[in-house]
Amino acid sequence: GAVVSQHPSRVICKSGTSVKIECRSLDFQATTMFWYRQFPKQSLMLMATSNEGSKATYEQGVEKDKFLINHASLTLSTLTVTSAHPEDSSFYICSARSGALNEQFFGPGTRLTVL
């Protein structure tokens, strides 16, 4: 089946620093990648939709200047949390869509802790 990886799996950073999370589709080309955030004991909330070669589409209430998304190739999308604060601590999960299968495949997630 289609495999999506994320790196890093866990990251701890100081308040005010920036953190980059990578999402890769390993065995298929992903024309679209989605970034979700999940707070403890809550559901997945879509942050943005990322299409290869174009600007990401952000959901209402998500600051595009704080959460920078780059989808430079058909197998890689990155999410950069800029000037991170403790309230940004969360589980960030990406998913990638295979155009051929019309299904989304989730990455393993990245646990971000901001001190």
Place this chain on the structure above:
Amino acid sequence: GENVEQHPSTLSVQEGDSAVIKCTYSDSASNYFPWYKQELGKRPQLIIDIRSNVGEKKDQRIAVTLNKTAKHFSLHITETQPEDSAVYFCAASKEGGSEKLVFGKGTKLTVNP
């Protein structure tokens, strides 16, 4: 936009019993309804999905039903086992799943031995 409601938020059953989780959606344009199982700290795993051109789908102990008129769909797990214990999420999407997924709030299922 789409809004997905999920009930119950917690469900506790005895091993061997059946479990039913229900979801409603608001956007009649949604046509793809997946169900995910998520264990603590792990990614959501697709367990079954249904598209709007069918009313029911079954895979061993798991089944999903869809009522397009009423805009609701349900997950049925029969002969539950302790390893079924997890958080289950329903979701809805347009364009057969190629669009963004809108998730329900989740149901924590506990299967007691």
